Amino acid sequence: MAGFGWFWKAMGGQSGRSQKKSRQIVAKASQAQEELNRLSDKELADKARSMVSDKKITDPAGFLAVLSVASQRTLGLTPFPPQAQACLRLLAGDVIHMATGEGKTLVGAMAATGYGLMGHTVHAITVNDYLAHRDAEWMRPLVEFFGLSVGAITEKMTPGERREVYARDIVYGPVNEIGFDVLRDQLITRREDAVQHGADVAIVDEADSVLVDEALVPLVLAGSQPGSAPQGKITELVKNLRQGTDFTTDDDRRNVFLTEQGADKVERALGIDSLYDDEHVGTTLVQVNLALHAQELLLRDVHYLIRDGKVALIDASKGRVADLQRWPDGLQAAVEAKEGLAVTEGGRILDTITLQALLHRYPTVCGMTGTAVEATDQLAQFYQLKVSVIDRNKELIRFDEADRVYATMKQKNDAIVDEIRRVHATGQPILVGTQDVAESEELAAKLAEFDIETNVLNAKNDWAEAEIIAQAGEYGKVTVSTQMAGRGTDIKLGGADERDHDRVAEAGGLFVLGTGRHRSSRLDNQLRGRAGRQGDPGSSLFFVSLEDDMVTTGGAGEDITANPDQFGMIDSKRIRDYVEHCQRVTEGQLLEIHSQTWKYNKLIADQRIIIDERRGEILDTDAALESFRSRVPGRVEELEATVDHGVLVQAARDVMLYHLDNGWSDHLALLDDVRESIHLRAIARETPLDEYHRIAVHEFKQLAERAMEEAVDTFTRVRIDNDGAHLEEEGLARPSATWTYMVNDNPLSSNGNKLKKAVRLMFGGSPVAKD
Template identity: 45%
Template structure:
């Protein structure tokens, strides 16, 4: 175990002044967690004496049930964590290291902590969750996926029971009653998507229906950057069945016969595609029409562009996979299937037609909410990650939380080798495969990180041609990832994986693997974010194990080709294709920073377009909740409906109150759905406002506000019309000719591959300025 004096250290002596300056400036990620060292020392001292106590005596050390733990009191906090540490040793067989105790104290004081992979974040989560629950808070532990939520809830239950705390997991397949009971546990493990979907379900409930989520109180987020940043701008959607739309099979067939460059063009960043004049003529001829751009053919034009995007921009085994006859999207940041995720209906249907699959049912979006909006709903938010420092600025900006680093329990001895940059991807793969084969022959375990399902399968085949059999871990087989990862550290094992972020399982070295040099991590090209690179690199060298990490890159990598167009050639290239020209090495790093900047701008822009909508949604929900839970609110609302006839309002509230409540809720929901759909249509064309020298965001907010101002009066009028025409014997919405969706379902809408509003503004202006010429960046 690390000595506490060593724990107090802050790296090499020359690094300390840099840390002091950063803390003085309050730079993100420089929060001083060592100020909690006295509390940690007190905990370590107390827990040593607790070892001598019997179980009954230890149980009595807990605070009495009539009192609540005060996390701001150092003495109370130290006493609780000392008991919790000893309880973890006895009930889980895990005694927290001092650095884990430091992490727990920091998180219970509201900080986000950066802990290296393999340092025991799961146990820290147990301690923090128990501490928050002991204060009387209702705690949600937000995991990266359902598997981890179920696993950790089961693993932590014995410790929580020692404090009289209940624990449950909320996962797919649970019924409504079971879900509601799980959320009423002291500690509930779930994904942020599960919580968001259940909030959306609650917002559709009718009188008499039970509320699933009692409220958002305290959240502990495991892999906080993967959970709340990578998916922060993903809309969670609740949809209802809708009338089927006309089939686009004919368009799919027409587009399939078009030729790139002749009939359509794809922009260099592969986020937009457009028809050439020859392409437009070909489509018009095939459809038997004169003008595809005629005003009366707006819907057909839209369908034609969506079909083109499905053909030209969305790639199988990169953006999606086909499993059991279904299109399943791949989460770019995690390299796995994104559960219940789909593109907007038109594009999703176009992909299904492209693949020759049955088109899934059409849906009408009833409501939606961003993952980030769900996270912002918690009164208290803390978390941990192996790459929280890289995300510190965004965590501070987006969620107003401070981040600090926790030292490793044992000194890290992993060797991080400089990148090897090649001219072509083929040269890169050849060199990487030889390194993997040599390591495999020597018995060293190897983990190869790739950028997509297609890349992982292709490189596994390259290895197979050299006699190396690799285990594949990607979106097509992520159901068995725990089993694959459990063997990835065995002597001579070779594993080829997509992104490792948020997998929640450590790679432990098998017998004899340390003697071969430990785990070799080889990244095949860098990701769009250096944070994801560090996630991959951190799989090696856990808990002081030996290991090595290196990235093999090329000028063909997406991080280069999608950001820059290079106009010159490297001056110094080795016979194996390795680039020795430092200018190009810096250029690769610059391209990655450009990619990160684009992601950040997309994040900020998306949030900006949702801020006003979130405010409007909350106003509607407040009205809805009052109607459901406060009897006087319905009376007040109906008095607005029947301003000239108070007796009519009283008649409805006294004789058919439930039906009146259902009508008001129905019209509120209908008005909100229509408002959302109108705003979605506005967003699609808002970028054109730049032609009139208008700010698209300002114009969007103006239109949204104007529409929302009419929503209330229109809803009141709609309620009045329905109630005025209601038959005397009507008792249900059906009797009034109203129908809620016969079924609802939830899903996530992934990023549109042809860009956000910001992307389209930039692309549109750039195209105008260039006179239609493709973008290029030349470095000389």
Template identity: 50%
Template sequence: MGVSQRFKSRMQRFLQRPGTTVDLGPLEKLLPKISSRAEELADLGDSELTEAAGEATDYVDICAFGREAARRGLDQTPYDVQLLGAMALLSGKVAEMATGEGKTLTAAIAAYGHVRRGKGPVHVLTVNDYLARRDALWMAPVYRLLGLSVGWVTESSSHEQRRAAYGNDVTYVSVSEAGFDYLRDQLVTDIDDRVQRELACCIVDEADSILIDEARVPMVLAGTVTGEQDPVHQAATLVKGLVNKRHYEIADDGRSVALTDDGLQAIEAKLDGIDLYADENVEQLSAINVALHAEALLHRDVDYIVRNGAVELVDEMRGRVAQRRRWPDGLQAAVEAKEGLNATAEGEVLDTITVQAYIALYRTLCGMTATAVLVGNELREFFKLEVAVIPPNTPCVRVDDEDRIYATRGEKEEALIEEIRLTHEAGRPILIGTLDVKESEQLAAGLNTAGIPCVVLNAKNDEEEAAIIAEAGTYGAVTVSTQMAGRGVDIRLGGSDQADYDRIAELGGLYIIGSGRHDSRRVDDQLRGRSGRQGDPGHSVFFVSIEDELVVRHAPELIPASPKMHADGLVQDDTVTYAVEHAQRVAEGVNHEIHRNTWRYSVVIEQQRIALAERRERLLTTDVAADLLRDRFPDETEEIDEELLSRVARSIALYHLDRLWAEHLAELNEVREGVHLRALGRLDPLDEFHRSAVPAFNDLFPKIEQRTLETFETIEVTEDWQPEEATLVRPSATWTYLVHDNPFGSELDRLISAVGRRLTSR
């Protein structure tokens, strides 16, 4: 990259910031005071430091104590930029800090500060269990010196371990585990069974991933349903032999599929000539449509993998298996049927909350990530959060080349392998980011054929992620990865021990190669950010083809009929370069619109859930249910011991509240699934959804009281009375999962996609 191009690249990054980020000037003025205060603290003994740390409330003292505790506990003195990041978090901002700048320690200092300023307890929300446990153990010496307790929660934590972990001043936990614990706490019948305390303050790690990419993902608590039927397996058999463009057509955006007349006739013929559109066959038609989605739109080793006899979804943003994630509305069973597997139980939804709605429950919210500016508007829109861009401790000297664009995918892959071969021969370490599992394995096979040994990091072996990434900077290393490289793990030049640092630095540092552009620039930037940490030399480039899905889906009309290119297929045409950039902007716009739309539907449900939670809390913690029975049945209740009456009344009322809420959620799901059809009658789908959802919820509280009274009339209250005596049987088992919400969209989402494309292209 020439001087002018490097200057242009830096100016583009700089110009992204004005108007979208906060002024760090007032915080920077505090740095000399922090340094001076920290020098004073160096003379204190450990116990004296711990005692004094309990009195810190202003930013200067908080950062000074944090700095001294890190020096003693970790043998690391935080950089000024880390202290700036901590103050930004204390100010309730999202701190954008480059990869390798020490976000983990920054968060620990901020967590200490939030507790001392009376905003605790603090939850540090991570993207996975590994980081939750690692960071809690890593930062434990700092917390101990600061007089705070710290714990962590993972999927394997028991009920008692969870309660103990949440009892600490600071708890590290993945966002999904925290959300599931909240849902389970919302169903307890004894307040002592809860594991979480109040949701006071959270620091969100990888904030763009959790607050934007994961925001609309519903977390679900399900219960056992007996006698559940699975109509999808038969449907999967029926659609198996259908042919694309003859029996069905896939929409241009690849998000929906529909039977053609020929396809409909073929299916009906297999079903002895029935009319699938007759009222009595609606359920069967729905199952066929779901099975067709699974057959035509979901691809093995791209959207999911099959491992240990189970279908596991792949997180499209990070490339790793999405733990305990399911598709909704029979689609999971359809994919399992497609792969010849037995359907896993889906059960009845007992409660659900989106990631976005769960995080909104915290009184204080802040976060950190390497890529926040590009979603600054969304963070402001959905969470009222501003972005603070923290400068790097050492200026980044990584060279970022312009994209190499090829006419065909085959020419791109050939050039990619040749580039890797030449670089590998020199011994320079290479990290190649691919878009999906299938592509990573195909590339690895091509490299092996070319005699280039490589390590593959993808959703099939994600448990080895940390170890593989830690050594990706060693001499001669070639690492092929889905777009997940380095999340939470630094790549050090010369390997984890940096033994060969000078040798690798002389070769130009770690070479990052992207095998294609992702739908999000942030994910590309995350990949680039694996190289050039803390002033290290580095290099990055992306290989793209006109045939890549991103370009074909979002900008085919911008590709000229005969672009300027070299004999090897390398395109050098400004129009094509613009088309690739435009396609990525359109994809981001579409995802933003879908996020906004799904949240508009979730808002009313979330308002209802909060209102119901308040009613449930009163039932759980007061005698409101017993008072209802006393008012209605004064004679019958007069002879019953007050404590016994409270227990019985509470148990009955809570059962009916939980039962009616589950029924309400099922009803709303059916309404939402069908509401887009009303758009055909020029009705606003959201208005129609509200027209159904609001009256249904308004009927809920009277029904709870009515059923509570009816149940009490039928029972005989004895000293050892149990709910089962009144057939108030709760699910025998519950489990949690995340729903991959509308993975390929409804008709409504397809309309939104088209609108988003038009808006973004203006």
């Protein structure tokens, strides 16, 4: 892992030649810095601008040298040659593979500043609020040295605050917040209400996580409407249903099915003839299935927490609470009813966008991560991005031990506790990576029985993230964390100030222990990469059991024989190879899912562009009023006699946009239903994807025509005066409240994310609740 030169030689392509040229430019830049050090701050800033022409850098070596000198003056940080090289490759539009602890934050800031000096607007995309705010403030002196402006978008900002930050040259923001702002801007009826207007460049931190792992996660904007929450009686009834008798679940516990006996029991308890009568199939049956789904498949401290008397969803891919997010279609209310909390109202999906579609809105995308090489194929296939591998500043000396494989989950967990006790006795700091909140707390409780104090970092205390991670390298410290990807704080040996560095290094450095392999080796490597930063010693070890989620999924249908010892350990290269095989299978499944899902989503993304263009025309011109003039000229003439022209133009926009947005919302709901049942087309020997496209294209053509007909009808009868169009009088008011949430539709994500699809009816019905 010390370097990946062999990789590019094997690839034999442009990347290798680009790297060689980059190193030459970096060497030349290093030589130029001494002379630049004699310039004043103003002269140095002017020098940078003189090296830009027509939004292109004319002297890459000199430009890089100026950025390096400015970094030293403003931040006290002199970039290492690998950091300078990484900056250069970001400015070339690549995704850089750069190990943990090598200084990606500075690299990203230098590249953002470089793009800003070229006249581009930049979104520096992070994975959470904390990193966005931290990085913007930390790197502000460098950015402002060149007269550029910088700010951060965080979840609790008002629209006015967001609008002001988005107007700056460089904006740091969580990918979800930026996406939700795009969606909210799709509801505006006045251009001045928009909070952002896009950017020229997206620099993505943890690029493989955002661009690959979560690329197909839809961000959803919903509007309030009466919900279909299970009634109290139904919630209590479902609690008494028995698995195997009254209901069953599929193998991976993603779907739950009422049995005929279970349906009979529910019908008797509710005093109804049949759940499947027209009277009940769309109401009572939906509520029963929602309650059953919430009771059996959504687990407290795995999928959600109870915080301040409310249900808080857990983003399992990051081990954090997903702020202001909720499940759609009554699932949220069902969980609230299950927990005895106040039940919130339901919602209707107004708009949605995947992270992949969001990133495609940027003309230039580049990024940084410690595990890009493993995602090379996906980055090329879905974004046409190249990966540049940046060698470490100091050679890696971390020792990665072979996996320890056990027959059962219990035997594995016992062995994990024994290993932590053994290593802890040496004083070596330990970082344990778990799969979910419940597992982290169970492990901490077991260790407490042996008087081992642990710092636990999970969704329950993610606000203390920076402090806990900063302490994780202290002598004798044991830290248990869910999902280290995107934590964003280096673990320094000896603590945050490294005062005890030598003592910890002598003990062996940071010891990383994984309680299980992830579905993707990249997530394993992100955890493993926390040890061995900047030439420090360290070690890593993963524990696996043949009952682990990844093994049972990747090895489904395969019979494997093993000979464990008395403690359940299987010391066999054949079995370790089998575990590797299972992981490759799940990785292949993930790639296939990504490829197929993107084919479905791409059409919606293309149709969205058309809606965007139509909305833009209505917002920025008199197109709406002129459309009404051509269809109902008498009504327009009548209104022009009494209503101010500007007010009438806006009233026409309000009417037209209401029906266009309503039509788009209906279109999304229809396509969601079509996609859920499209597999049935295969029975009729039709290609599901082709049939989906045929229906989507046909329905989209109807959308615009139907929206125009409804808008004309509304325009002719709605009261319009100098206060505008009174749509609420016609029952056409926009939602009084909106909220955002994420739908994780990845059926192979790790333990904490198993509920993702639907409660399906046993008797051939459609899905009635989708997450």
